[in-house]
Amino acid sequence: MTIRAFHSKILRRFSLGTAIGFRIRRGVLTEIPAILVFVARKVHRQWLNHIQCLPAALEGPGGVWCDVDVVEFSYYGAPAPTPKEQLYTELVDGLRGSDPCIGSGSQVASQETYGTLGAIVKSRTGNQQVGFLTNRHVAVDLDYPSQKMFHPLPPSLGPGVYLGAVERATSFITDDLWYGIFAGTNPETFVRADGAFIPFADDFNVSNVTTTVKGVGEIGDVNIIDLQSPINSLIGRQVVKVGRSSGLTTGTIMAYALEYNDEKGICFFTDFLVVGENQQTFDLEGDSGSLILLTGQNGEKPRPVGIIWGGTANRGRLKLKVGQPPENWTSGVDLGRLLDLLELDLITTSEGLQAAVHEQINASAAGIDSTVGESSPPEPVLLKNKTEENFEPLGINLQQVPVEGESQQAVLPSFIHTEFHIEEGVEAAPNVEEHQFIPSCPGKSPVHQNNKQEIPELKNLWALRNTSEEEMSVSLQLGKPEPKRRKQAD
Numbered sequence: 001m002t003i004r005a006f007h008s009k010i011l012r013r014f015s016l017g018t019a020i021g022f023r024i025r026r027g028v029l030t031e032i033p034a035i036l037v038f039v040a041r042k043v044h045r046q047w048l049n050h051i052q053c054l055p056a057a058l059e060g061p062g063g064v065w066c067d068v069d070v071v072e073f074s075y076y077g078a079p080a081p082t083p084k085e086q087l088y089t090e091l092v093d094g095l096r097g098s099d100p101c102i103g104s105g106s107q108v109a110s111q112e113t114y115g116t117l118g119a120i121v122k123s124r125t126g127n128q129q130v131g132f133l134t135n136r137h138v139a140v141d142l143d144y145p146s147q148k149m150f151h152p153l154p155p156s157l158g159p160g161v162y163l164g165a166v167e168r169a170t171s172f173i174t175d176d177l178w179y180g181i182f183a184g185t186n187p188e189t190f191v192r193a194d195g196a197f198i199p200f201a202d203d204f205n206v207s208n209v210t211t212t213v214k215g216v217g218e219i220g221d222v223n224i225i226d227l228q229s230p231i232n233s234l235i236g237r238q239v240v241k242v243g244r245s246s247g248l249t250t251g252t253i254m255a256y257a258l259e260y261n262d263e264k265g266i267c268f269f270t271d272f273l274v275v276g277e278n279q280q281t282f283d284l285e286g287d288s289g290s291l292i293l294l295t296g297q298n299g300e301k302p303r304p305v306g307i308i309w310g311g312t313a314n315r316g317r318l319k320l321k322v323g324q325p326p327e328n329w330t331s332g333v334d335l336g337r338l339l340d341l342l343e344l345d346l347i348t349t350s351e352g353l354q355a356a357v358h359e360q361i362n363a364s365a366a367g368i369d370s371t372v373g374e375s376s377p378p379e380p381v382l383l384k385n386k387t388e389e390n391f392e393p394l395g396i397n398l399q400q401v402p403v404e405g406e407s408q409q410a411v412l413p414s415f416i417h418t419e420f421h422i423e424e425g426v427e428a429a430p431n432v433e434e435h436q437f438i439p440s441c442p443g444k445s446p447v448h449q450n451n452k453q454e455i456p457e458l459k460n461l462w463a464l465r466n467t468s469e470e471e472m473s474v475s476l477q478l479g480k481p482e483p484k485r486r487k488q489a490d
Helices: 002-006 008-013 090-098 175-182 335-342 350-374 380-390 446-451 456-465
Strands: 017-025 028-039 057-059 065-075 107-109 114-116 119-123 130-134 148-152 160-165 168-174 189-199 238-243 247-261 267-276 291-294 303-311 316-319 330-334 344-346 396-402 415-418 432-435 472-478
Touching: 002 008, 002 057, 002 065, 002 175, 008 017, 008 247, 017 065, 028 247, 090 107, 090 148, 090 238, 090 247, 119 189, 119 350, 130 335, 130 350, 160 189, 168 175, 168 335, 175 189, 175 267, 189 303, 189 330, 189 335, 238 303, 267 303, 303 335, 330 335, 335 344
Parallel strands: 028 065, 189 267
Antiparallel strands: 017 028, 017 247, 057 065, 065 316, 107 114, 107 148, 119 130, 119 344, 130 189, 148 160, 168 189, 238 247, 238 291, 247 267, 267 330, 291 303, 303 330, 396 472, 415 432
16 A cells, blocks of 8 residues: 555556555456556557556555556446345345344335445443444435434335434545555545444334344454555455345455545545456445455354445446456445444444443443432531521611602622522532522512521511511611711702
């Protein structure tokens, strides 16, 4: 990837895209690492200008070099829409709603579209919720305010059960964050990281979820792709997938980190380029979100390596063999990097699923206990002491002064202890001291009722409040009392 990144600007000028893989001869992968360069038409160099000819090898930093292999790519733009359901088998019918349980490969639907459930996962953060992973373009419809998912169909289209709502999702990420030091030198280059996490709803019965893949069986842990590992650890490996449209299919990983320009000139990466076996397509429309599994070696369980996000319908076809028609291909997202980006862990066993559900319950309970502990009201004795402290005598002198003309109402600052309660006593606000006007109505606050016997200076206040406002006025003075001056008539 380092050599390709070093020459990426020049390669973009003379090709439709590039990728990392093995040299292909007569449609068969060799063991020679190469930079795959995709062109619209592959012809003999006899008919090309010398500036149009690509070198047989490219040299990178430090004197390292790599072969260059030219692959014909038949780009035909946006194809005519085709029906999604083109295959009907017992396996596919079960994935579309005939099975009593759901898992990887099952149909999931948003309000107006449907795709495939990729994997059962749990969150690494928060309450460690259990849910599932699929493509963002399957789960998110910006024409609706809430992004809800159902199986097999939403209520507007047919029978189905509510699974949950999208909590986090991503579409694109810059290549430097995705590939690190192996990113290209082109500015504003993006990787298609098409994923969404949907936690199961509280009322959904998780016992209806299975971690096995129908038609495949139990699966192993995620195959983490190390970009410094030998290229044959990934390229040329056989893969399988189970999707709601095409069911179980097999294929081969032909390339990794496919770089291409879209119609608007923006540079994109897609992690996997998979070609189906025996001229058969690896996916059909509606299989988006399906889990890509590396076939087991030496009796090992198949290991998840990616999820499908698109393919032939997005770009075109690859012509790998002379005398053979172009072949369909499928694009996928690196699962290990996607899980890290969304902060998720894969669940691969029924025991792991049960443990994850218990962890979610415990995390939720711990969160509630923490909230209750932090919001518990203070001890009653503290409240009493606070009240008594606020209403100690302050040396307040009150005088009654008769006035002429219109009456005036005086105000007295008082300290009122207020407390806010949430339903069922879950939370109480801290003590708050407020300055509040004394109302003119005869009602009395509980604090004044409890303390009027203890504070002699306030007895006069209660007497004043039973006196006609037309005859009396109240003034508040601190320190030495002084008669209030009468109003002077104009």
